[in-house]
Amino acid sequence: MTAKLIIETATNLHKIAHLQDSQVQAFYIEEQKAIHYVGNIYVGRVKKVVKGMDAAFVDIGGDKNGYLHKSEVFLDEHEMFAERIKEGQKILVQVSKEERGTKGPKLTTFIEFSSSYVVYFPYSGYVAVSKKIAEKEKWKSFGESVVEGAEGLLLRSAIEGMSPSKIEQEIVTLRKEAEGVIGELQAEGTVPRVVYQREDFITNMIKKAKADKLELIVDSFETKKKLQASFPEATVIFQREKESLFDIYHLQKELEKALQKTVWLPSGGSLVIEETEAMTVIDVNTSRFVGKTSQAQTILETNLEAAKEVARQLRLRNLGGIIMIDFINMKNKEDGEKVLQKLKTETEQDPVRTLIFGFTRLGLVEVTRKKERDSLQHLLLKDCGICKTIGRYRNEKKTLDDIEGELLSYKEEAAWIELSPLLSFNKEEIEKWKEEQEMELYLTEGEELTPFYRLRHIGSREEVEQRIKENKVEFLF
Known part of the structure; x- marks a missing residue:
């Protein structure tokens, strides 16, 4: 399976389109000047402890203080949060969730270091293996044999076919990296300060593309050289013309479509996607599709087609949080199971954790998808100042x-x-x-x-x- 990524860096927004079989699977967009925190580790300073919330606010050097809850702190069995965390204290924290709106970034003291094959935890004390790995017991035994002390590991599905010696070497590298970062807490230096930074936006997004072969098309010669060094197995092509890459490959129109509420299905059915503050709601309609057999078969075909497209739209628009899907009502329980299975199969391709909980008593399908970045709508549109969020239009950045x-x-x-x-x-x-x-x-x-x-x-x-x-x-x- 080959994935083609179109990477445009010539404009104010860095834009990446992930194509597979000539169809856009995801858009990744970031302002050139944007600063992202998730995965970064800081020596921070506790600014305020809120006992009633069992939480603290920590200065990590950003515009907003980070939020640290007691569930993200190592505590002894009978130890109180306020006994361990005190105002003015230096603390080593990692950002687990970006700041959004008026809320600062979420923090954790359970720091981790990751590679393509392994996630290394200095203090977790457990070994876990990806569910997608066939030889789970073999790899779990391997993991338990190489950890030291309170260390923990998560072995990713990419280790299949790799030699244990190569994976062990990678664990040693991550261990040394962790030791250096942990030592920064005792070292002299300004507080707050960053002591570990995640990979840059483009590199991070390329790694999300699950494919046997990678074709990267870029509009910057500097970007080409950098990606050739980082991804030697990929084909990297430099292309710079009068038009932007997104115009050359007709991606600007696809991006505009991804900002609209209605998505037309090939059969003539449609999806209506509404983002709200609390959740995203997706309504499935037969619209122009009348089918050729029975009504039940028409509904099933529309719902199966919709399930596939819903999974793509979640990736395309980067929708996260609670998602409720109102499929067309099916009287046959077996048809409902087919639609659920189709949705589960399609979302397995998603690099972002997505869970399908099934039908509620009202007949809606309940889904959650981890929030990793802002949705396209939050990035590129703004609320209408006249109708107060009923309508949205493109923002200044877009x-x-x-x-x-x-x-x-x-x-x-x-x-x-x-x-x-x-x-x-x-x-x-x-x-x-x-x-x-x-x-x-x-x-x-x-x-x-x-x-x-x-x-x-x-x-x-x-x-x-x-x-x-x-x-x-x-x-x-």
Whole structure:
């Protein structure tokens, strides 16, 4: 199985599209300036202990203090949280969940170090083996024979076919890495400080692609050299043209589709996907599909097709948390089991932990998917200030990224861009963004709410300035 990853880094947003059999399986997007914490380990400082919550807030150097609950701390049998964790104390913590909205990142003292084959825990005291491994007992015995003291291991499915000596060598490497990090707690240095950083965004996302062969297409020669060194077994292709990679491979349209509520199925049925603060709800409809046999068969075929597409949409949109799916009502219990099995089979391909709990008493299928990153909607859209979240439209980051992608096809000196009054830009950020562009950009505010931007004129500086003067408009920035 070959996975093709299109990696675009030429614009404000780093974008990766994971394709398999010519179909997009996932989008991974991150701002160039974004700072991510999950997996990073810090020497932090306890700022506040909240006894009523059995929790503490720890300064790790970010805008928001991290949240540490007692369930994430080593405690003796009768030891109280406030006895172990005190204000002003230095503490070694790892980020387990990104900050979101007003909430800071979640922290744990149960630190771990991972590779493609092994997750190493300095203090867990247990050995676990992936359920996908056929020879579980053999590998569990191996794991128990190589751990020392309170160490623990999780042996991943990728170890199948590998020699035990190679895996043991990898464990030794992780052990040495852990010893160095743990020693940082006693070392002199500023507090807070980062003592272990996860892999960069692009490397991390490539590792999520489960495939026998990797084909990586990039628009930066520097990125090509870096990925060739990190993934010597992959085919890395450098491609830079007038258009952005996402336009060349028609991925921009696919990205726009992934931001819409309705997804049409090949048969004519449809999904309606609604993200809310509490959960995501997916409704399955027959819509234009009438089938060729009985009504029960039509419903089953639509639901089976929907189950496959739901699994893809979870990956594509990076939906996490609680997900409720309202399949078309099936009177036959066996048909319901077929749909559940199809959904389970399709979600097994997901690199993010996804659990299918089955039908509720109301006939809805209950699913949970681990939240690892913001969904596409949270990344690229914003709530409507008029209808207060009933509607959503593209945000400022998405608009700037779209502008950059379109400007790549021009080699002129300057451009006049008209922006929708719905958009609100920070002056310092927009000035910095303008400086990063190859063209001289003149930004004005339009009268219409949509489209979100228009390229009014492209040419020399004199031509653009004259056109703006003729239209008697004022510059935004």
